[in-house]
């Protein structure tokens with residue numbers, strides 16, 4: 001397992017309070033480079049999306065086919081095992097009945113039986129002027145409440161601009177935005193859909209969206225890990 005040293009209580013508290021958690025750098029520069037180089041290995045992908053053609057922003061992303069490259073598959077499994085207990089805690093607080101197994105294969109089997117059987121891990125590439133509109137990555141009825149992004153390029157060196165943005169839509173109030181610029185090798189875990197916010201009467205859900213601001217110069221490549229498959 002790659003992710004053995006995570007301080008679970010700390011990131012669990014961060015996740016619940018903010019809807020996201022930035023993990024320490026886990027990947028070396030060389031591993032980031034190797035993963036970024038996968039972008040051009042066309043045989044690895046089932047689908048390419050040119051974002052401007054769909055109104056999603058500007059840039060390109062590609063969904064991997066199964067079998068996933070070994071490192072991508074391992075990271076997806078390890079992160080899922082770490083996050084499943086946190087997901088179950090959230091669902092309990094929010095009064096949602098669904099519970100997740102701590103083994104990704106078991107959860108994917110549930111997705112596949114519900115007709116969500118296409119892989120969702122993806123590589124994204126942005127050049128100057130590219131950006132990603134605020135969105136949620138939902139691909140059917142079943143979803144896992146967290147997803148992750150691996151930052152494969154170094155801000156300030158490989159690119160400028162291109163900050164990661166999250167918004168939290170507070171019920172009956174204006175939205176809050178958070179801007180992050182993680183460095184190369186970091187993994188950002190964030191909520192796919194809602195975060196449990198505390199009120200005097202218990203927990204309620206606030207919807208969160210994520211996106212990327214304009215890249216000014218250079219090239220920004222990221223790996224997105226989504227744990228539910230797509231219909």
Ligand SMILES: O=C(O)CCC(=O)C(=O)O
Pocket residue numbers: 124132137147148149164210211212222223224225
């Ligand atoms: O490029 C990014 O940092 C955002 C990627 C994204 O939207 C995703 O992985 O779901």
Ligand SMILES: [Fe+2]
Pocket residue numbers: 135136137210224
């Ligand atoms: Fe996304």
